[in-house]
Amino acid sequence: MLASSPRPEVAVDAAWTSRLLECLPSPSGDLETEQRRGREALARQPLPSRRQEDWRFTDLAPLKALDPAGMAAVSTAVGSAPLPPPPDPTLLPEPAAGSLRLWLDGRSDPLAGQSLPPGLSLLSGEDLHQALGRTLACCGCGQHWPVQLNQATASHCLALRVSGSIAETLELVSVADRLHTLTPVRLLLLLEEKASLEVLQVQLGSGPSLSSLVVEVQLGRQAQLLHGMLAIGEADACFLGHLAVEQASDSRFRSVMACRGWGLSRFEPRIVQAEGAAHTELKALQLAERDQLADTHSQVRFLGPDGALEQLHKAIADGRARSVFNGAVAVPRLAQRTNANQMSRNLLLSDQARIDTKPELEIVADDVRCTHGATVSRLQADQLFYLQSRGIDAATASRLLKRGFCQEVLRDLPAAAAVWNPLQRLMAEV
Amino acid sequence: MISPDADLLLEIVDLHAMVADQPILKGVNLSIRAGEIHAVMGRNGSGKSTLSKVLAGHPAYSVTAGSVRYRGADLLDLDPEQRARLGLFLGFQYPVEIPGVSNLEFLRVATNARRAELGREELDTFAFEDVVRERLTVVQMDAAFLERSVNEGFSGGEKKRNEILQMALLEPVVAILDETDSGLDIDALRIVAGGVNQLATAENATLLITHYQRLLDVITPDFVHVMAAGRILRTGGKELALELEERGYDWVDQELAVLEVV
Numbered sequence: 001m002l003a004s005s006p007r008p009e010v011a012v013d014a015a016w017t018s019r020l021l022e023c024l025p026s027p028s029g030d031l032e033t034e035q036r037r038g039r040e041a042l043a044r045q046p047l048p049s050r051r052q053e054d055w056r057f058t059d060l061a062p063l064k065a066l067d068p069a070g071m072a073a074v075s076t077a078v079g080s081a082p083l084p085p086p087p088d089p090t091l092l093p094e095p096a097a098g099s100l101r102l103w104l105d106g107r108s109d110p111l112a113g114q115s116l117p118p119g120l121s122l123l124s125g126e127d128l129h130q131a132l133g134r135t136l137a138c139c140g141c142g143q144h145w146p147v148q149l150n151q152a153t154a155s156h157c158l159a160l161r162v163s164g165s166i167a168e169t170l171e172l173v174s175v176a177d178r179l180h181t182l183t184p185v186r187l188l189l190l191l192e193e194k195a196s197l198e199v200l201q202v203q204l205g206s207g208p209s210l211s212s213l214v215v216e217v218q219l220g221r222q223a224q225l226l227h228g229m230l231a232i233g234e235a236d237a238c239f240l241g242h243l244a245v246e247q248a249s250d251s252r253f254r255s256v257m258a259c260r261g262w263g264l265s266r267f268e269p270r271i272v273q274a275e276g277a278a279h280t281e282l283k284a285l286q287l288a289e290r291d292q293l294a295d296t297h298s299q300v301r302f303l304g305p306d307g308a309l310e311q312l313h314k315a316i317a318d319g320r321a322r323s324v325f326n327g328a329v330a331v332p333r334l335a336q337r338t339n340a341n342q343m344s345r346n347l348l349l350s351d352q353a354r355i356d357t358k359p360e361l362e363i364v365a366d367d368v369r370c371t372h373g374a375t376v377s378r379l380q381a382d383q384l385f386y387l388q389s390r391g392i393d394a395a396t397a398s399r400l401l402k403r404g405f406c407q408e409v410l411r412d413l414p415a416a417a418a419v420w421n422p423l424q425r426l427m428a429e430v
Numbered sequence: 431m432i433s434p435d436a437d438l439l440l441e442i443v444d445l446h447a448m449v450a451d452q453p454i455l456k457g458v459n460l461s462i463r464a465g466e467i468h469a470v471m472g473r474n475g476s477g478k479s480t481l482s483k484v485l486a487g488h489p490a491y492s493v494t495a496g497s498v499r500y501r502g503a504d505l506l507d508l509d510p511e512q513r514a515r516l517g518l519f520l521g522f523q524y525p526v527e528i529p530g531v532s533n534l535e536f537l538r539v540a541t542n543a544r545r546a547e548l549g550r551e552e553l554d555t556f557a558f559e560d561v562v563r564e565r566l567t568v569v570q571m572d573a574a575f576l577e578r579s580v581n582e583g584f585s586g587g588e589k590k591r592n593e594i595l596q597m598a599l600l601e602p603v604v605a606i607l608d609e610t611d612s613g614l615d616i617d618a619l620r621i622v623a624g625g626v627n628q629l630a631t632a633e634n635a636t637l638l639i640t641h642y643q644r645l646l647d648v649i650t651p652d653f654v655h656v657m658a659a660g661r662i663l664r665t666g667g668k669e670l671a672l673e674l675e676e677r678g679y680d681w682v683d684q685e686l687a688v689l690e691v692v
Binding site: 383385386387389390391393394401404408 | 511520525526529530543544
């Protein structure tokens with residue numbers, strides 16, 4: 001044969017994408033242009049494959065097992081077939097005092113009937129279109145497949161301008177399940193100079209479904225944002241999330257992420273310190289058990305001097321699961337006096353589980369302090385023995401130690417997360 | 431409080447043990463009765479810390495010969511947690527830090543494990559707080575330590591006081607205190623020793639493992655044993671400790687040399 005025929009999975013993937021695109025309702029609403037662009041991009045770009053370096057360890061099989069027609073059906077925009085009823089909110093905990101709970105399903109207006117607290121205002125029309133995609137592009141992930149999938153399917157974006165210090169915590173809850181097999185959530189936050197805000201995103205997934213999340217954040221000078229995320233899935237549920245953040249100088253951004261239970265999860269925080277001299281803190285905890293795959297690919301770029309990064313990534317892998325962490329840090333020549341610290345701590349609890357952790361430091365500036373480290377271990381034998389020597393049986397002792405391992409991240413979630421019992425949700429025996 | 435009729439709590443006979451294929455204990459014999467305070471002294475490397483770890487059931491140490499009976503039961507047959515529940519307590523030379531696990535929660539789980547063995551009811555969070563606050567006075571500890579992670583960021587003295595607090599809560603039958611005095615200044619030493627003295631009764635026994643005489647100025651032992659090369663070379667009263675302090679450990683070496691020849 002003269003021409004090599006494409007690999008069979010390429011054809012299968014292309015068929016999956018075409019089916020999704022065929023079944024999606026026509027672009028409409030606020031994000032019509034976005035949807036059109038996203039669909040064009042999806043039609044051109046193949047699904048990520050393990051032949052790409054960035055996806056080397058991450059098999060999208062659980063995602064491709066989802067029925068594209070079913071996903072497209074619930075992606076119906078306003079005016080078409082009615083949506084299935086949303087999950088029963090009474091099954092969820094009461095929101096914490098001082099937090100404003102909004103339901104995000106990527107299609108309907110989460111604010112219907114609710115007013116925003118002072119300091120928060122909606123972005124719409126031309127403002128919205130100017131802002132959308134700007135941070136994604138700045139963070140170099142506008143062309144990422146999971147972003148384009150979100151763009152192609154989301155018909156609503158919660159876009160907020162934040163000014164001043166907001167006392168309320170914004171609690172954003174999203175659910176994907178058997179009836180809502182695709183929940184494409186899109187969020188845009190513009191924090192003006194000196195604004196401050198706490199956000200808690202709760203992503204719940206069950207049944208064969210996909211939770212797709214794209215968050216764009218711009219922090220003005222001296223602005224502060226704490227972004228907490230609790231992503232809890234079950235069995236076949238998939239999660240694909242992008243968190244793109246652009247920081248002006250003297251701003252502080254903290255991300256605290258905890259995830260567990262997804263058949264497949266891939267989270268990509270991408271931070272750019274546009275002028276340097278800002279503070280970024282990334283804390284994450286990912287739990288993978290049974291046959292699950294949990295993947296975090298982070299990237300922090302310093303485009304000016306005197307920036308700081310504190311990053312702690314923790315993972316527990318059990319069963320036949322796989323945990324992946326790739327932590328990229330870019331310090332070009334103009335980013336002198338950057339102080340970046342990255343640590344990856346992992347607990348490997350089974351012989352068949354696997355942990356892949358890799359720092360990816362690209363440092364050109366010469367006057368910088370950049371540290372990185374990774375540990376992979378079993379539960380510490382001396383800690384286990386200490387607990388046992390106090391009459392605590394081995395199983396309880398390991399549970400206490402695992403909890404301790406998780407707490408280091410969980411305790412930094414926004415206070416409003418407490419009503420969700422993060423520790424119990426992450427540690428519950430399945 | 432020595433009485434020949436008191437219950438025999440711990441009986442170690444010809445105990446041999448090794449770690450990482452290295453024999454450390456080479457025939458230890460020691461009997462401890464209720465009401466007694468014993469001190470085992472010896473140089474670094476004499477095997478005294480190994481003895482404490484073997485008794486507590488540390489998995490890195492394996493017993494190659496000999497026996498240990500604890501209140502009639504075969505101690506070596508029990509898991510570390512069973513030994514603890516039955517009232518054997520090891521105060522660690524280097525208490526382990528456990529980030530993320532609250533000291534209060536740890537103390538409560540441990541106390542309840544021991545209480546279950548004694549047939550006492552489990553203490554819930556509130557009831558336990560009352561108990562622990564009262565016990566804090568034994569080692570003059572601040573309640574703030576309860577809110578912190580187990581031993582995390584504690585000073586040397588705070589860690590040792592936390593050990594004695596655990597002892598006060600667990601009410602052991604035999605307490606083995608491994609170098610409890612090391613790294614303590616005089617005030618901390620007095621507090622820790624005061625705690626140990628308060629907890630000693632006619633029903634329980636204490637085995638102090640120490641390098642220096644100074645602990646024995648504040649806790650008076652009934653028996654002093656000198657350990658070298660994995661064996662107990664000599665046993666005497668508290669005056670033996672004073673003799674060691676005065677003459678140093680060199681004579682132990684000489685005595686050992688004689689033994690090796692024989």
